[in-house]
Amino acid sequence: MHEHDTPPADPSRRSFLGKSALAGLAGAGVTMGLTACQDKQSTTPAQTPANAQGDAKSAPHGKFDVPPGQLDEYYILSSGGHSGDVRIYGLPSGRTIKEIPVFNIDCMVGWGITNESKAILGTKPDGSAKFKTGDTHHVHGSYRDGTYDGKYFWVNDKLNSRVARIRGDTMECDKITQLPNVQGHHGLFPDKRDPVKADINYTTRVFAGAEFHIPLPNQGAGLTDTAAYGCLFSCLDAETMEVRWQVRVDGNMDLVATSYDGKLAASNQYNTENGVHYEDMMPAERDACVFFDIARVEAAVAAGKFVTIGDSKVPVVDGRSQANSDPKTALTCYVPVPKNPHGVNISPDGKYFVCAGKLSPTCTVIANDRVQAWFRGELKSPRDCVVGEPEVGLGPLHTGFDGRGNAYTSLFLDSQIVKWNVEAAIKQFQGDKSAKVILDRIDVHYQPGHGYTSMGETKEADGKFFNSGNKFSKDRFLPVGPLHVETEQLIDISGDKMVLLHDHTAYPEPHDAIIVRRDVIKTRQIYDMKEFPHAVLDPKSQKIERNGKKVTVYLASQAPAFSMREFTIKQGDEVTIILTNHDKVEDLAHGFAIPQYDICFIVNPQETKSVTFKADKPGVFWCYCPHFCHALHLEMRTRMIVEKS
């Protein structure tokens, strides 16, 4: 055996690596699972105190850098836009810790390839995934007592009108629901408590706003009768993911926000003109933010005051303004907001909804209690819900909050983030000309869309970081041809002045995100084998079952081998391969790839997945592990032998 010329830097670390491994390898009976490190961690890293110094031998680092060996302080859960995925970044490092395939096809994980993922995505008659495209915009988490409980995260698909749910413990998508009679599902937000039952202080509903107005139903009739086009606001059950009800509204909807008291949901609206060409979507000086009285909507549904549309069984109530002229019975309240507003966000104290003007250089502050007063008939006009409307700059789009009374609004045209004080804006609106509304501005690079603060969508907003998701990166990174990556800029908002910390990159094109304190997320790092009904529990129970032309292959993986060294099937068989990963070491995933058969997926520790395909090509096919697992990773293969029919 060899001797090290230099002593190991950290002997304790080295105790679980090293020589025994080679000894195991050299023998005929290669030790299963020596693989990777042998340290079985019973705690997840987030529970480990961060090493403020980083590793030995690492270079000195700046204040907000995350040195090697140190963990980030926050998770960013971000949409991936028309990449169709959801990403998790670490903050402040900006590192992408996970990409969760949701509406896209991902051959690394096998998303859209395994039977389990296709059951979630839905399938076409030929068994392939129903869609391979998606467009995610807004990720939001489940709440308890006004802050994240880490249980679920939801994300919209604007392209094919779907809502997906991600489990907080595994960070994998577990359910997808397609919304009926909806096109361009853009905004999404969970509720924060029940509007009626005080003991339900957690999320039980998810709201979804549709952007495009279409014939209802959209089955070929009324194609050009644009005045009759309509748009629906949807409510899903947070647990079953079934659509509970829908509300028909005037105009298009964009983002969604919900009140901390559970009573209201809101959606900013552009194109209240119902135009079908862009210049007809702009003439009105004011569009609206529409508010939904959730308890009243559900009472109307319970009272049977609904219709259904087309093939859908979902009850649809009428939330258009004409049908809701009496505030005391109205389901909806349309608060006028200038002009094609983009984005609606609620302040962490629960008091104010803020809509950004987009084509107006203003933000509009709408008081939650005033909207509820309007619903009680106590206000003359919906516009009386507005308590502030500061001028903030050109192209305001989205607003985050610091929990200290300040708002941070992205200015698309000015390429800036503007910091402004909400109470000062209210005083100014009341006529106080001395009110100091605008506190600071910082340039971003370039054209910011969404911006969001650490814990800013919860009552625990901590005012430490603002992340600016910029739509153009232009000269910020090395040139890589016509397609640019996006810029994410992290800003320190803990002081009076904003300080730019980092430029990071993001594959196009992230929209919204949330910044979640790391203690909120409690993940399982290994699956439980028993939760998979088809798990191959005993590697010795590997077998091939034949039922006519249907063949099922039961396989287990344990580094560096699949339990079956080869298996023989016949051309024309419909083959299902079920693979259970018996390795228990954290991070020890295996994969399964079949050449020419377009099959590739991974199984994480103790996980089971399956694929089904037609054995249409005769020959020998080396099914191999594509996920590096062991010193003998390359040797980890099994032969699929397809006999000619």
Place this chain on the structure above:
Amino acid sequence: MHEHDTPPADPSRRSFLGKSALAGLAGAGVTMGLTACQDKQSTTPAQTPANAQGDAKSAPHGKFDVPPGQLDEYYILSSGGHSGDVRIYGLPSGRTIKEIPVFNIDCMVGWGITNESKAILGTKPDGSAKFKTGDTHHVHGSYRDGTYDGKYFWVNDKLNSRVARIRGDTMECDKITQLPNVQGHHGLFPDKRDPVKADINYTTRVFAGAEFHIPLPNQGAGLTDTAAYGCLFSCLDAETMEVRWQVRVDGNMDLVATSYDGKLAASNQYNTENGVHYEDMMPAERDACVFFDIARVEAAVAAGKFVTIGDSKVPVVDGRSQANSDPKTALTCYVPVPKNPHGVNISPDGKYFVCAGKLSPTCTVIANDRVQAWFRGELKSPRDCVVGEPEVGLGPLHTGFDGRGNAYTSLFLDSQIVKWNVEAAIKQFQGDKSAKVILDRIDVHYQPGHGYTSMGETKEADGKFFNSGNKFSKDRFLPVGPLHVETEQLIDISGDKMVLLHDHTAYPEPHDAIIVRRDVIKTRQIYDMKEFPHAVLDPKSQKIERNGKKVTVYLASQAPAFSMREFTIKQGDEVTIILTNHDKVEDLAHGFAIPQYDICFIVNPQETKSVTFKADKPGVFWCYCPHFCHALHLEMRTRMIVEKS
């Protein structure tokens, strides 16, 4: 108009942003292309001097951080493993600047969705992309005079035996070739000059090594006659991407390297035992590194000394050892190397090939001139080509070079990078016991696979950085459930001791990469409209052409509108949409997404793309721009009206 409360930080920057934009928006005739910044850059960012201070208002940074506004010094072009893509990172920042879809499906770009990408990927009878999976391992660039010329990059697909080419000017994949009679195409390397013609001092061939041995042809005969299984080494033409010839070899092949003089290609080999179960792939104490005499191979092909296999027309010469026992006429030389070696790399001075031992704690140094001497019949045995075999540590896999005579080898089992001196190793092999071979070791986290140095695969190796691609990240990042991201660790190798700089993340699972100086890469940042034969050159030439049931829609995009506001087709039509992006501003991409029709793609500035689909659903479908382009991005839509048949 509003006034800014605080003055802009950089007035020159602000001159191209700002108020004129809103003025344009407010009118009925919204200014086309105001969008984004108006600064038309005639130079690419890499030509701009880096701002060593970064932006005003940014926080202080460590020595190797890249502050906001500053550019990276190097490109890393990395494989994506079974994600099927290629990524470009900046170095030293570790930021992912681009993800190039290659063998995967990508709904952001529209890869696997547009007609243009499907023409490159190949299609099934139903018109969908032939494969949606791939497994990229090794990215290498085209050479001129021993260093990168930035023209092309190639990458393998181990899963479906393909070679893809990426254009250096656009950083997009432009050609894919499937290798005949090959399974598990693992290693890939371009040549560096012609073996015969001295004036060809640039890449004209790409070599590809196959890992899995299979029946030849693999059509259902000889399924279990494993002794007759075979493996082919392939040569493609760098320009046409056609397969020029193949060589049948003994054993499995892994990586590929080429000599700087153009005369040799090499591939490390495990499983010279031809085993089909992993324990049968290990008993031999030595496997081999096989060398190919390129000139002789091509002379044999020219002389007609070849066979063809199955349906393939590609000439296949016999490179098995039995047929090549006379060195003076041999096409191949099998140099014995212990034990299941992994990786072969050539030193920047062109003198030495280094194979890592994987199951032996050694690296084997093979002299280029000795191999050529063997081919001239001047050596007794191929093993005489070996000039060094230092013990380096457990599980050596891959080796990089610093251009100062030192090698850096990743140790999978030891989780270290070991720095060793090549000439000292040669002296030690010659019996000099005082030779100081091992110079330094550094822990990495955890289980490194590939490691590579800045410009280390060229004669311009500069010895500044080593990047370690680690296969397990375990506790290095915040926990995100059972699926972990990979760790990339950047190491400063400019001094005597290695210094760890950063931990970065990478979506599983990058294998190999190259680190390229930024001046090498010369990208175009905007396409030339005329290079697309179907470009809609004049937005006014928008039209719908009908030919029976085949309908072609010619569209142009210019922010914030598509040239046609709506278009009407009939249910059952086969519709082709051709879209040309008329915006000329760098980074101003548009997208085109059709709800329910599973269509999503982007068009970069001055680019043209098309899609073809069956209009099987009647109704109104709002085709929208999914790539944020303009303040009126949401309003950028066109209606596809599908009349019921």
